[in-house]
Amino acid sequence: MLSKKTKYGIKALAYLAKRTDKTPVQTAEIARSENISPKFLESILLNLRKSGFLGAKKGKGGGYYLIKDPKEIQMTSVIRVLEGPIAMLPCVSLNYYEKCEDCPDEVTCSVHKLMIQVRDSTLKVLGENTLADLA
Amino acid sequence: MLSKKTKYGIKALAYLAKRTDKTPVQTAEIARSENISPKFLESILLNLRKSGFLGAKKGKGGGYYLIKDPKEIQMTSVIRVLEGPIAMLPCVSLNYYEKCEDCPDEVTCSVHKLMIQVRDSTLKVLGENTLADLA
């Protein structure tokens, strides 16, 4: 299950991508429009800024704005930053790999093989979709 | 991410499916072989029995055994019983649907559309794989 943090983050990015002009948008405006707790959203947008998706401007008329072209932003990268691994098991994760303690051999592990298939099909969908497709 | 409960459950089912004869297998044997905490596994197998995947026999020579043919057991049904929803959001779940409070309209929701695609591709993989394929 996707965390609300990730869901809200995607919604906020899509909100920004929908806008025609790229002037900064305040956290409060996005929060109001998308029904998100303002303070919670604040921490998410900060996260997205630090990860290089958003730029920020302080003071009056300030806010957040997209840095890159929505077409260039794959949903895989968004989800990896907000949620973490896309795979359903650490031992099949490309970016957050961890060995299972209980599993002596990944090659013969039945669950492993299945979860690689799931990972690849998910990766395909999320890789084909960009922020532009959502907006 | 898949819970350990689900992972262990699948491993246990695969262990039973690998056996040629269908005599009962004790919890302790599966736990030893798959490196799972015996007591934890016990609750999982109980769960699988109540869900109709396993049969159980008490007393000496007792244990758990598969009720159905592994070819007939889709991984979707196993995961739904152990983990719950397969979808990444409640609002796109077929079997555990819940409306999002923050979302006024699912049809126009950007995240919703994306997660339906992810759900369908995952469902395809898990539906095509049966317990027999894992064993």
Added chain:
DNA sequence: TTAATAACCTACTATTCCGATAGGGTAATA
């Protein structure tokens, strides 16, 4: 220069879930 604005940062909290453990009860077998 000062007041207002809005991002930035730190810390805290309530709730829930996960992964397990403990300890006994019940039914079947030898």
Added chain:
DNA sequence: TATTACCCTATCGGAATAGTAGGTTATTAA
């Protein structure tokens, strides 16, 4: 009738989630 092994309930520490609170800093406009 003793042993075996499933059955059931209850508990528990730790981690994560979903926020909340309160103050700091940088920018803008009056």
